Amino acid sequence: MSIESTNPATGDVVDSFEETSDEERDEHIVRATETFAEWSETPIEARQRLLARAAEVLRENADEYAELMAEEMGKPIGQARDEVEKCAWVCDYYAETAAEHLQDEVMASTERARTVVAYQPIGPVLAIMPWNFPFWQVFRFAAPNLAAGNVGLLKHASNVPGCARAIEDVFEQAGFPEGAFTSLLIGSSEIGAVIEDDRVRAVTITGSDGAGRSVAETAGSQLKKSVLELGGSDPFVVLEDAPMDETVETAVQARLINNGQSCIAAKRFVVVEDVYDEFVDRFVDEMAAQTVGDPMDDETDIGPQAREDLMEDLHEQVEETVEQGGELELGGEPMDRDGAFYPPTVLTDVPENAPADQEELFGPVATVFRVPDEDAAIEKANDTRFGLGASVWTEDLERGERVARQFESGLAFVNELVKSDPRVPFGGVKDSGYGRELSRHGIREFVNTKTIWVQQDAGEETDMVE
Incomplete structure (x- = not known):
């Protein structure tokens, strides 16, 4: 065979x-x-x-x-x-x-x-x-x-x-x-x-x-x-003193690397109230600016999903989340072209227990959550059955390390996207x-x-x- x-x-x-x-x-x-x-x-x-x-x-x-x-x-x-x-x-x-x-x-x-x-x-x-x-x-x-x-x-x-x-x-x-x-x-x-x-x-x-x-x-x-x-459904926590230029630029990279198909990709963006609107506006603009196209082209940022059925599963999760009350800020439909192409997509106001809240979304789909403060951000970050990676963004590095220690994850990064490196151990907890x-x-x-x-x-x- x-x-x-x-x-x-x-x-x-x-x-x-x-x-x-x-x-x-x-x-x-x-x-x-x-x-x-x-x-x-x-x-x-x-x-x-x-x-x-x-x-x-x-x-x-x-x-x-x-x-x-x-x-x-x-x-x-x-x-x-x-x-x-x-x-x-x-x-x-x-x-x-x-x-x-x-x-x-x-x-x-x-x-x-x-x-x-x-x-x-x-x-x-x-x-x-x-x-x-x-x-x-x-x-x-x-x-x-x-x-x-x-x-x-x-x-x-x-x-x-x-x-x-x-x-x-x-x-x-x-x-x-x-x-x-x-x-x-x-x-x-x-x-x-x-x-x-x-x-x-x-x-x-x-x-x-x-x-x-x-x-x-x-x-x-x-x-x-x-x-x-x-798998993972990594939180990307943005506190009110986050360096916004660097934070937004890295957020896009952290969500879309490998066409969004990474276990350690940032998938749930947890943003405190004070900077939520600014982050969402800038994040959506940067996501929309990414080039979707032929993976053999050096100018391409996002290629196709690895299989047609995987793209269909991802789209079903997005559709169900919107049906349950989530807001679609960007994307959300398979692209009208040959191949398994799905566009950069941003969801907000996602209700509890919707797919984008509870499941791993293995593709270029970001979910943004609004929280009142740091304590709520940590609680939301840990509100998942997964525990692979997590990151926090803040100007105060001592604060960042303190928050990182409270993540229920095998990897925790301050002002950096979650990544694997031969010099440090890689792995998770929980599911x-x-x-x-x-x-x-x-x-x-x-x-x-x-x-x-x-x-x-x-x-x-x-x-x-x-």
């Missing part, structure tokens, strides 16, 4: 690929298991050198990979080039820091013992990845895990099979052994069988909270470690999942944190025996 990738801007077929058969899937898992035995014993310095080479491969082929992303899921070409560079950055980061992050830790115990904590790889890890950042979200998993000595099995989204194959090829070109990173072109119905396979030791997913619950249930039944990076990616925290998610106690006086009695 073949899998086709379709250009969402034109409806044309980009390419077709043969689906991985059950027999091939088993062969890939066998190979990954065999490679792990070798790879886990490879000195970490050698693994780091190969990661550095992967960064070079990415940069050498940046235009090719960027065009592939634009064709398969509609990402504006400039943002796609930036994504390739970010993937190279995360490879560089772990090429430089992995050994430091995983070095043995000496722990205090008794005078006559040497006690250390060692961080050892655990085996093949399955990564279930989405289409919206088709390179970055794979590399932020792959770079730390390959550096740690694990091997990766990728189940990528079905609409970006070309990206999946290209990523596999990056590691092959960089010199990684066969089986260190393998793409499985399989359907969602086969994920459970891979997780349940005894040779697969852990699983990570970036996706919807529904998919995360299903994966976590299967992994939990097998007593396997899982990391869930799920946004659990576990962390990136930084020292991310590379230690899928390792055996092993206590090694070396008693130097065999005759000494221990204080306590469990």
